[in-house]
Amino acid sequence: xxxxxxxxxxxxxxxxxxxxxxxxxxxxxxxxxxxxxxxxxxxxxxxxxxxxxxxxxxxxxxxxxxxxxxxxxxxxxxxxxxxxxxxxxxxxxxxxxxxxxxxxxxxxxxxxxxxxxxxxxxxxxxxxxxxxxxxxxxxxxxxxxxxxxxxxxxxxxxxxxxxxxxxxxxxxxxxxxxxxxxxxxxxxxxxxxxxxxxxxxxxxxxxxxxxxxxxxxxxxxxxxxxxxxxxxxxxxxxxxxxxxxxxxxxxxxxxxxxxxxxx
Amino acid sequence: xxxxxxxxxxxxxxxxxxxxxxxxxxxxxxxxxxxxxxxxxxxxxxxxxxxxxxxxxxxxxxxxxxxxxxxxxxxxxxxxxxxxxxxxxxxxxxxxxxxxxxxxxxxxxxxxxxxxxxxxxxxxxxxxxxxxxxxxxxxxxxxxxxxxxxxxxxxxxxxxxxxxxxxxxxxxxxxxxxxxxxxxxxxxxxxxxxxxxxxxxxxxxxxxxxxxxxxxxxxxxxxxxxxxxxxxxxxxxxxxxxxxxxxxxxxxxxxxxxxxxxx
DNA sequence: TCGGCCTGTGAAAATCCTGTAAACCGAGGC
DNA sequence: GCCTCGGTTTACAGGATTTTCACAGGCCGA
Numbered sequence: 001x002x003x004x005x006x007x008x009x010x011x012x013x014x015x016x017x018x019x020x021x022x023x024x025x026x027x028x029x030x031x032x033x034x035x036x037x038x039x040x041x042x043x044x045x046x047x048x049x050x051x052x053x054x055x056x057x058x059x060x061x062x063x064x065x066x067x068x069x070x071x072x073x074x075x076x077x078x079x080x081x082x083x084x085x086x087x088x089x090x091x092x093x094x095x096x097x098x099x100x101x102x103x104x105x106x107x108x109x110x111x112x113x114x115x116x117x118x119x120x121x122x123x124x125x126x127x128x129x130x131x132x133x134x135x136x137x138x139x140x141x142x143x144x145x146x147x148x149x150x151x152x153x154x155x156x157x158x159x160x161x162x163x164x165x166x167x168x169x170x171x172x173x174x175x176x177x178x179x180x181x182x183x184x185x186x187x188x189x190x191x192x193x194x195x196x197x198x199x200x201x202x203x204x205x206x207x208x209x210x211x212x213x214x215x216x217x218x219x220x221x222x223x224x225x226x227x228x229x230x231x232x233x234x235x236x237x238x239x240x241x242x243x244x245x246x247x248x249x250x251x252x253x254x255x256x257x258x259x260x261x262x263x
Numbered sequence: 264x265x266x267x268x269x270x271x272x273x274x275x276x277x278x279x280x281x282x283x284x285x286x287x288x289x290x291x292x293x294x295x296x297x298x299x300x301x302x303x304x305x306x307x308x309x310x311x312x313x314x315x316x317x318x319x320x321x322x323x324x325x326x327x328x329x330x331x332x333x334x335x336x337x338x339x340x341x342x343x344x345x346x347x348x349x350x351x352x353x354x355x356x357x358x359x360x361x362x363x364x365x366x367x368x369x370x371x372x373x374x375x376x377x378x379x380x381x382x383x384x385x386x387x388x389x390x391x392x393x394x395x396x397x398x399x400x401x402x403x404x405x406x407x408x409x410x411x412x413x414x415x416x417x418x419x420x421x422x423x424x425x426x427x428x429x430x431x432x433x434x435x436x437x438x439x440x441x442x443x444x445x446x447x448x449x450x451x452x453x454x455x456x457x458x459x460x461x462x463x464x465x466x467x468x469x470x471x472x473x474x475x476x477x478x479x480x481x482x483x484x485x486x487x488x489x490x491x492x493x494x495x496x497x498x499x500x501x502x503x504x505x506x507x508x509x510x511x512x513x514x515x516x517x518x519x520x521x522x523x524x525x526x
Numbered sequence: 527t528c529g530g531c532c533t534g535t536g537a538a539a540a541t542c543c544t545g546t547a548a549a550c551c552g553a554g555g556c
Numbered sequence: 557g558c559c560t561c562g563g564t565t566t567a568c569a570g571g572a573t574t575t576t577c578a579c580a581g582g583c584c585g586a
């Protein structure tokens with residue numbers, strides 16, 4: 001399910017041991033992580049579209065409190081976890097009241113840090129049910145997850161839930177070839193049984209409905225022996241079209257990445 | 264809305280010193296607090312309409328983990344803070360992954376406990392920036408939260424409390440498809456048990472009462488396999504057959520354009 | 527070009543989901 | 557205690573959706 005979007009985390013710390021160990025863990029968990037040596041203007045943090053920030057204010061020095069306050073104030077949606085050595089109760093209370101979500105003492109076990117980050121994010125997501133994520137657009141398709149439906153020129157494709165989730169997954173991975181097993185695993189939520197053709201069947205249904213409402217485009221491409229790839233392409237109308245015309249169109253869509261997930 | 268709605272807290276612990284000190288603090292902070300000597304069925308916790316729960320699982324003994332899991336599962340909106348003596352990293356990680364929001368080691372300073380509870384709750388409160396305002400209008404429906412009632416042309420629909428809350432939730436999210444679990448969670452206040460049909464039943468009651476007073480409109484639409492969507496639409500009563508115009512073609516393609524799951 | 531996979535299709539069979547009605551239950555009011 | 561009312565559960569039927577099948581047609585390497 002797409003509710004498990006990968007976590008984007010930034011780490012502001014200069015304790016190389018801690019950074020190394022934690023990075024290894026977050027990488028293993030599939031999170032996107034960025035390590036920063038020192039204070040970064042909150043504006044840049046915004047641009048990073050982070051979910052969480054782990055910070056040791058001592059690397060900032062004097063202005064630590066002010067920095068924390070500014071970050072928490074400017075990014076109320078960001079999960080902020082302080083992780084630092086020696087601290088007094090009143091410092092922790094001050095930090096928490098300032099807007100910090102959790103305060104961990106060093107030394108600490110990286111697994112606990114991860115668990116605490118998850119706890120912070122879990123709560124935050126629950127609070128903002130299906131926040132942003134405006135409609136996704138592809139070709140003349142508009143995919144609206146708040147309606148569990150896709151539209152072309154305002155007309156609903158009338159997708160069923162499975163069809164919609166499949167389309168959404170494909171569209172999210174635009175340009176990538178997804179193997180059947182991977183698709184099944186992510187849409188159905190469990191491993192695909194050997195010989196199951198459900199994915200193919202749903203791809204067909206999707207193609208039918210897409211064709212019905214948006215016949216001028218091709219969205220789903222088959223990769224023989226591998227899987228499917230979503231990539232909206234206007235259908236080059238007549239094959240008899242002037243060579244030149246077709247050619248140029250081709251160049252526009254030519255930059256396809258044929259990557260095959262190493263399996 | 265006053266962001267300072269008083270906090271309702273329950274404390275499950277038998278360490279009288281801790282209980283006393285903490286109670287004094289929470290009282291001073293103006294929180295409503297209830298101390299419980301041991302495990303309480305989650306159902307009763309629901310009835311208490313708590314914001315947060317501070318618990319020392321050791322007072323429960325063996326079933327501590329199971330209890331935590333049950334509570335966190337049933338009340339995803341409840342802030343759960345574990346406060347206990349001696350604990351290992353793996354215990355803390357297990358707890359946090361289970362759904363616990365914060366894990367504090369005893370002995371600890373009551374002020375820090377308060378600050379951590381606040382940090383946990385802070386997230387959840389920001390969730391509804393929803394400025395309560397005048398009556399909401401949808402179709403020929405007027406929803407007045409000050410009266411816990413909806414009206415059509417001045418006539419009350421005679422909604423019960425649940426019916427009203429359900430309608431209000433739906434109307435607030437006009438246009439969005441809400442999943443049953445989400446509806447249940449927000450109206451009933453705790454997690455929906457698998458197989459519970461309460462939402463459907465109340466949707467039917469609502470539809471009946473809406474139909475009785477406003478038969479010219481359709482308000483609640485069903486999204487098969489997903490949930491419900493509120494969107495007032497005047498019912499296109501007379502489908503004055505678009506006449507002969509495309510008659511011949513129509514017969515051939517007629518079965519294609521109907522769609523849009525109106526419910 | 528041939529044969530062995532692999533994918534596209536259409537439809538039947540199996541499941542799942544929702545609308546509806548009615549039985550149940552506990553809390554109050556009389 | 558008896559009755560009413562709101563809320564919960566349960567049972568069932570009709571549909572919608574998903575799965576499963578069998579076969580046809582296409583892609584590729586030998």
